[in-house]
Amino acid sequence: MSENNQQTENNETIIYTVCNSHCGGACLLRVHVKDGAVIRIETDDGEEPQFRACLRCRAYRQRLYAPDRLKYPMKRVGARGEGKFERISWDEAFSTVAKELIRVRDTYGPASIIYFCSLADIHTLHTMAPMHRLLCMAGGYTPLWGFFSYEGGVFAECATYGTHMTNSTRDDLLNSRLIIMWAWDPAVSIHRCNTPYYLAQAKETGARIIAIDPRYTDSAATFADEWVPIYPCTDAAMLIAMAYVIITENLQDQAFLDKYTVGFEKFRDYVLGIDDGIPKTPAWAEAITGAKAATIERLAREYATTKPAALITGIAPGRTAYGEQYHRAAITLSAMTGNIGISGGSSGGRSWGGEYWGGEMPFLARTKGRMGAPRNPVEEGWPARRDTVKARGSKANSSVKINVGQIADAVLKGKAGGYPADYKLLYLANTNYVNQVLNTNKAIEAFKALEFIAVQEQFMTLTAKYADILLPVNTYFERNDFTSGGATPWYGMVNKSVEPLYESKSHLEIASGIAKAMGIDDYNDKTEEEWLKGIVEGFREVFAKDREGSDYETLKKKALYRFPTDEPYVAFKEQIEDLENHPFPTPSGKIEIYSQELADWDNPQLPPIPKYIEVWEGRNDPLAKKYPLQLVTTHARRRAHSQFDNIPWLRELIPQSVQINTADAQARGISNGDLVRVYNDRGQTVLPAEVTQRIMPGVVNIPQGAWYDPDEKGIDHGGCANVLTKDAKSPAGAFCTNTTLLQVEKWVEK
Amino acid sequence: MQTGFYFDQTRCIGCFTCCVACKDWHDIPAGPAHWRRVTPLEEGKFPQPFLAYLSAACYHCEDPLCAVVCPAEAITRREEDGIVVVDREKCQESARCGITVTNGNGQINVSACEVTCPAHVDVPGYIALISKGRFKEALDLMREKLPLPGVLGRVCSQPCESECKRSEVDKPLAIRDLKRFAYDAVVDEKTVPLPRTKEQGVAIIGSGPAGLSVAYDLIRKGYKVTIFEALPVIGGMMAVGIPDYRLPREVLNRDIEYLKGLGIEIRTNTPIGKGMTLDDLSRQGYKAIFIAVGAHNGHKLSIPGTEADSVLVGTSFLRNVNLGNKIKLGQRVLVLGGGGIAIDCARVALRLGAQKAEVACLESREQMPALDYDIAEAEKEGIIIYPSLTFNRVVCQNGYATGVVCLKLRWMEFDKNGKLHIEAIEGSEHVLSADTIIFAIGQSPELNPLLAGTDIKVTKRGTIAVDPETLETSRPGVFAGGDAVTGTAWVIDAIAAGQRAAYYIDRYLKGEVLGKSYIDVPIIASDIKVEIPADLVKAERQEMPTLSVQERVHSFNEIALGYGEEQAITEAKRCVNCAGRLCLRVCPYDVPQFGAEKGAKMEKCDFCLDRLEENKNPICVDACIMRALDWGSIEELKVKHGDIQEAVGFTYSSNTKPSIIFKPKHLPDKAISSEEK
Numbered sequence A: 001m002s003e004n005n006q007q008t009e010n011n012e013t014i015i016y017t018v019c020n021s022h023c024g025g026a027c028l029l030r031v032h033v034k035d036g037a038v039i040r041i042e043t044d045d046g047e048e049p050q051f052r053a054c055l056r057c058r059a060y061r062q063r064l065y066a067p068d069r070l071k072y073p074m075k076r077v078g079a080r081g082e083g084k085f086e087r088i089s090w091d092e093a094f095s096t097v098a099k100e101l102i103r104v105r106d107t108y109g110p111a112s113i114i115y116f117c118s119l120a121d122i123h124t125l126h127t128m129a130p131m132h133r134l135l136c137m138a139g140g141y142t143p144l145w146g147f148f149s150y151e152g153g154v155f156a157e158c159a160t161y162g163t164h165m166t167n168s169t170r171d172d173l174l175n176s177r178l179i180i181m182w183a184w185d186p187a188v189s190i191h192r193c194n195t196p197y198y199l200a201q202a203k204e205t206g207a208r209i210i211a212i213d214p215r216y217t218d219s220a221a222t223f224a225d226e227w228v229p230i231y232p233c234t235d236a237a238m239l240i241a242m243a244y245v246i247i248t249e250n251l252q253d254q255a256f257l258d259k260y261t262v263g264f265e266k267f268r269d270y271v272l273g274i275d276d277g278i279p280k281t282p283a284w285a286e287a288i289t290g291a292k293a294a295t296i297e298r299l300a301r302e303y304a305t306t307k308p309a310a311l312i313t314g315i316a317p318g319r320t321a322y323g324e325q326y327h328r329a330a331i332t333l334s335a336m337t338g339n340i341g342i343s344g345g346s347s348g349g350r351s352w353g354g355e356y357w358g359g360e361m362p363f364l365a366r367t368k369g370r371m372g373a374p375r376n377p378v379e380e381g382w383p384a385r386r387d388t389v390k391a392r393g394s395k396a397n398s399s400v401k402i403n404v405g406q407i408a409d410a411v412l413k414g415k416a417g418g419y420p421a422d423y424k425l426l427y428l429a430n431t432n433y434v435n436q437v438l439n440t441n442k443a444i445e446a447f448k449a450l451e452f453i454a455v456q457e458q459f460m461t462l463t464a465k466y467a468d469i470l471l472p473v474n475t476y477f478e479r480n481d482f483t484s485g486g487a488t489p490w491y492g493m494v495n496k497s498v499e500p501l502y503e504s505k506s507h508l509e510i511a512s513g514i515a516k517a518m519g520i521d522d523y524n525d526k527t528e529e530e531w532l533k534g535i536v537e538g539f540r541e542v543f544a545k546d547r548e549g550s551d552y553e554t555l556k557k558k559a560l561y562r563f564p565t566d567e568p569y570v571a572f573k574e575q576i577e578d579l580e581n582h583p584f585p586t587p588s589g590k591i592e593i594y595s596q597e598l599a600d601w602d603n604p605q606l607p608p609i610p611k612y613i614e615v616w617e618g619r620n621d622p623l624a625k626k627y628p629l630q631l632v633t634t635h636a637r638r639r640a641h642s643q644f645d646n647i648p649w650l651r652e653l654i655p656q657s658v659q660i661n662t663a664d665a666q667a668r669g670i671s672n673g674d675l676v677r678v679y680n681d682r683g684q685t686v687l688p689a690e691v692t693q694r695i696m697p698g699v700v701n702i703p704q705g706a707w708y709d710p711d712e713k714g715i716d717h718g719g720c721a722n723v724l725t726k727d728a729k730s731p732a733g734a735f736c737t738n739t740t741l742l743q744v745e746k747w748v749e750k
Numbered sequence B: 001m002q003t004g005f006y007f008d009q010t011r012c013i014g015c016f017t018c019c020v021a022c023k024d025w026h027d028i029p030a031g032p033a034h035w036r037r038v039t040p041l042e043e044g045k046f047p048q049p050f051l052a053y054l055s056a057a058c059y060h061c062e063d064p065l066c067a068v069v070c071p072a073e074a075i076t077r078r079e080e081d082g083i084v085v086v087d088r089e090k091c092q093e094s095a096r097c098g099i100t101v102t103n104g105n106g107q108i109n110v111s112a113c114e115v116t117c118p119a120h121v122d123v124p125g126y127i128a129l130i131s132k133g134r135f136k137e138a139l140d141l142m143r144e145k146l147p148l149p150g151v152l153g154r155v156c157s158q159p160c161e162s163e164c165k166r167s168e169v170d171k172p173l174a175i176r177d178l179k180r181f182a183y184d185a186v187v188d189e190k191t192v193p194l195p196r197t198k199e200q201g202v203a204i205i206g207s208g209p210a211g212l213s214v215a216y217d218l219i220r221k222g223y224k225v226t227i228f229e230a231l232p233v234i235g236g237m238m239a240v241g242i243p244d245y246r247l248p249r250e251v252l253n254r255d256i257e258y259l260k261g262l263g264i265e266i267r268t269n270t271p272i273g274k275g276m277t278l279d280d281l282s283r284q285g286y287k288a289i290f291i292a293v294g295a296h297n298g299h300k301l302s303i304p305g306t307e308a309d310s311v312l313v314g315t316s317f318l319r320n321v322n323l324g325n326k327i328k329l330g331q332r333v334l335v336l337g338g339g340g341i342a343i344d345c346a347r348v349a350l351r352l353g354a355q356k357a358e359v360a361c362l363e364s365r366e367q368m369p370a371l372d373y374d375i376a377e378a379e380k381e382g383i384i385i386y387p388s389l390t391f392n393r394v395v396c397q398n399g400y401a402t403g404v405v406c407l408k409l410r411w412m413e414f415d416k417n418g419k420l421h422i423e424a425i426e427g428s429e430h431v432l433s434a435d436t437i438i439f440a441i442g443q444s445p446e447l448n449p450l451l452a453g454t455d456i457k458v459t460k461r462g463t464i465a466v467d468p469e470t471l472e473t474s475r476p477g478v479f480a481g482g483d484a485v486t487g488t489a490w491v492i493d494a495i496a497a498g499q500r501a502a503y504y505i506d507r508y509l510k511g512e513v514l515g516k517s518y519i520d521v522p523i524i525a526s527d528i529k530v531e532i533p534a535d536l537v538k539a540e541r542q543e544m545p546t547l548s549v550q551e552r553v554h555s556f557n558e559i560a561l562g563y564g565e566e567q568a569i570t571e572a573k574r575c576v577n578c579a580g581r582l583c584l585r586v587c588p589y590d591v592p593q594f595g596a597e598k599g600a601k602m603e604k605c606d607f608c609l610d611r612l613e614e615n616k617n618p619i620c621v622d623a624c625i626m627r628a629l630d631w632g633s634i635e636e637l638k639v640k641h642g643d644i645q646e647a648v649g650f651t652y653s654s655n656t657k658p659s660i661i662f663k664p665k666h667l668p669d670k671a672i673s674s675e676e677k
């Protein structure tokens, strides 16, 4: 710690580190440490572009020193979920977990072990890798597939572009003349450090900005010239109707389509209704989306005739049933307007993730030096899944995997229900799974049925309460790691600020401890520092070879290596400028509006061209009679998913509440601030109403991530959105958080 | 030099990063205290809402009133850069800053006087300003809540005074007299028309205090307000009821001129119901209506003889006097009634030349609703009061009254339904002789033809029926308040009703659910306990000089003469400052903040003095992820950022230049073609 960073007069050391707390950003922190304790935090105050941290990092001191942190390993003494635990030693914790892993493996086979490590901190070493390596060495486990956030987007990108690296750097927004923020609220979700700042600058330099969203978000309010409200689950319909206008008015960039895409004609026939007899006119879309036909027409013309124009597609509409289609349609529209691969345009790919050098997921970039693992024996011999395209990536993308949202279903049904195994043991890290998965109540039921659950946590979350063994993991202030900025072009070191508090340990230490207790002696022979040096070198070799300031030693001091920023990086520029030498990594080498691979699957729910498919629990579902309101579960400004919900400085800023339109509230006799019960057949939650004109009638929003907090009767008072969501998955695995019907009523204590 | 902040409202996304960074830097615990505050401002209706954020730390006033009133002298303004700093050692330590406690609930920071005031005027705040010689600022602070400080300084029923905790030591503060003093001390008050920021207009029927109060609050919220008044004069009962010797016309007129100066339009001689109707108002585009027609219908008792010519009704009598109409009055006037109106009728009769003016009433002396002060003054003027009587008939001769037959009462009481119960003393019948008899036994509103044939409901008592929370009538968008709803009450009650109605009318116009969201002070005075410091020295209450009785009874000249400056300051210094936190009370921007813990000290931005010393920006400026904040000398900031406005808000205008400038966000252009609507 001492070698890095500067010393101030009053005996404070300032540690440079980076925060990447799954908050959407990735920003520089300058942590003031005195007598071994963090006393305050500053952010970047150097040359622009500065990477300024948002409120969550600024409050991190309260998280680090939170009185409710888990301080030592514990074993459960009460019933699952009751939250009664007893302190144990690390030795006991390691040996219990080891014994259980061995017992379950030997009794039921390794496939009955599920291991899931989510993101929490988007780091490289202290993340999935250590436990994955251990379990692969110990006989294997059942892994999960799919991203909670944007599986629909990744699928669409891979099907259409053959890659999911579809984003330009954010400074390229300054070159756009028109920016369409489709369900995109970076003012809250940040979506890469400085994104809101670039949007403000783009607006100030004259770009027209349009927001399409069920809510008048802070981004819409701050940046947009126009807001078009749209019902959830209907975005693909509006995009397709825009395509209709462009086609019928012959505004498409035909030269671009001819040169760079395949299958446009098939899409055109669908749009015009030649194959199904339904022309996808703006009037057709108005009835579905709530957006006025004339608005759709005008926007379509504007998008087709303003160049360059960036259609930035947020990932929330992708988190609906058939969310894949929305992303496919957006990419198709970007191709029709010829905005791909040009500065100021956009690929229409996801607004977050998939940045140009694999930077967003540093653990995914296939550079050298990373902690590897032997092949997972459980995956051996299983065929590839049929609901994902090859380009989706992983070689081991086998059908033994369970979708990330389906643990509960798999546990409850097992082999009898068509799953590859019966599941008995669950090892979780970096996730408040029960709180954050669809249908929390079903997850609770499933978790009660498991034989053994181990959870690595910092706090007594809902998920932690179901653990048999709780392993206190430290925060990124107490360990070193490597990360990157995604669409803000840097990579850097997470530098440890203070020694681990209490008895908490890092991921690597925990996995090593379990390995030892399992008798796997060759698990790991490198120190944290050795690993990180290797990781930096591997990364550097690919992305910043020989560049000054990109080496390990400098990063220890400065935390960041900033890529030269004279020109924005533009996704697919290479392909557009020189297709011959840089074909798209698809089977055809072009952008696949029509995908033969999808056609071969012959699954009407995953059509080869983008289509609008009506969702279950949509506005026309008969269920809407009973549950007339559609739910969206957005990001909360003061949380990163469920992280930070317990931090007092943040809690006091914004109460957890359900946003409801004034008209809907009026009809139910609800005033702003009233406690209301939000319910459907799956669950209920009681929380205050935020009555506002900023959400369209018929739609309510419960920001996800609030901690489930049941009363004696089991009714949640924390405002946990997932007591309401349905645990169905979209055909290609999109997580359907925004496809839910419910009702709201004034809460009367009974 | 004046150091200040720049805030770019067009960039702020309301992310609160500045607030959290500030808390971290200054190590302020979670809780209500925020040095930098960010608050949303939501307007408009779906699908065209408007949202902007307001952000302010301290304004570092050129003339910081927080420093003026702080009893511990903990706040100072630095000459070199204009930064207002707090000495946290001194804060709350050496001086009395709050002695209020509730029943076991620990310290609270409200005083008995302000919770009792129906309009919750910041009494301790303006008294502190008076005690420091800041009369203009005291008046400004009153005006934050009160549309009619001049009137109230004269005739307020002052419920607050009877709750004043100083009476545990000696006598209560002369709150009303201090209010009057501050008002009189400011001679040339100017008003400028307020900007209209909202499209909608509101029609108000009646220009009494209730109507004026609604108008005041709504025009300050940016609405267009128009008052329709039946009479040729403005002010309702303040103009045609309360006599000049208590409320000189000039005072009422000054208050009214002030309000008109803000842009409130008042159309006199325009009764609604005759000619123009309620529906006409809606048709003319008024989006909400407030009915405040008062209670002007005086009654006579239904006893024989009241039809005689010389039997009058108090309210009509006073109205005629006030409007300068000719009145026939005898030499011996007997007023029936125990309220303030009865007392006023008698005193007016005396001033009009009656030889004798007497008051007879049902209530015992203690039960009389008239204010003790007014009864005492009346008695000084020679008015005799006959309490505890019931009246059987008016004795008449040749169509003229000669007296009233009365019975003495042992006991009387109104039950909770308002029904009267009496026990008369048998054989006590006697006649009170008089040649003119004035009934002043209660009045009710005149609701016809205004409400005749409409769907607006009326109570059994003949008042307008409203939702007691929102004051909305049975017709949505039509609200009512004041005497027309309560029956004759007091000016301050009418003002309080106006405030409540204005709050809900605003919500109504914004399309919000009315609900129960009006924040009334939840504490009542009797629950408030104070710990009077043992060393508090007794101090005489300053009595206000009055005209001699001889001078009074022959003219309508004002009786009370007002304090001199020294007297006022002496009286103001008697305030024991029960509730403390005077800095917060007088700050025009509510900047000083306090943590939730007991004895929490004042928290306020100091521009991060420690960082300035190291040549760094204040932490918020460096934290803002939108680069929406800046700081420096105000002059330099103006040059650097151009296109700016000075911060708006309630300001002590003449003495204070705000030190915050900002780039405002405007409603977006609604350039959407008509076919899309």
Ligand SMILES: Cc1cc2nc3c(=O)[nH]c(=O)nc-3n(C[C@H](O)[C@H](O)[C@H](O)COP(=O)(O)OP(=O)(O)OC[C@H]3O[C@@H](n4cnc5c(N)ncnc54)[C@H](O)[C@@H]3O)c2cc1C
Pocket: B155, B156, B157, B205, B206, B207, B208, B209, B210, B211, B228, B229, B230, B231, B234, B235, B236, B237, B238, B241, B242, B243, B270, B271, B272, B273, B292, B293, B294, B295, B296, B315, B318, B340, B341, B344, B446, B450, B481, B482, B483, B484, B488, B489, B490, B491, B492, B494
């Ligand atoms: C003699 C007397 C002395 C008083 N003394 C005091 C005192 O010392 N202190 C105190 O606090 N209070 C006193 N009051 C009471 C106080 O004046 C009233 O409570 C107060 O004025 C009520 O206010 P308001 O706005 O509800 O009605 P008002 O003041 O009565 O105003 C109602 C107005 O509506 C107008 N109006 C009625 N119908 C229509 C129509 N159809 N169209 C248009 N306009 C219409 C009326 O002409 C009137 O101007 C006194 C009252 C009287 C009569």
Ligand code: SF4
Pocket: B058, B059, B060, B061, B064, B065, B066, B067, B084, B586, B587, B588, B589, B590, B591, B592, B604
């Ligand atoms: S804004 Fe308020 S706290 Fe700040 S100097 Fe002015 S009066 Fe004092």
Ligand code: SF4
Pocket: B011, B012, B013, B014, B015, B016, B017, B018, B019, B038, B053, B055, B623, B624, B625, B626, B627, B628, B629
């Ligand atoms: S940090 Fe900047 S953008 Fe965020 S609330 Fe503060 S002023 Fe607004």
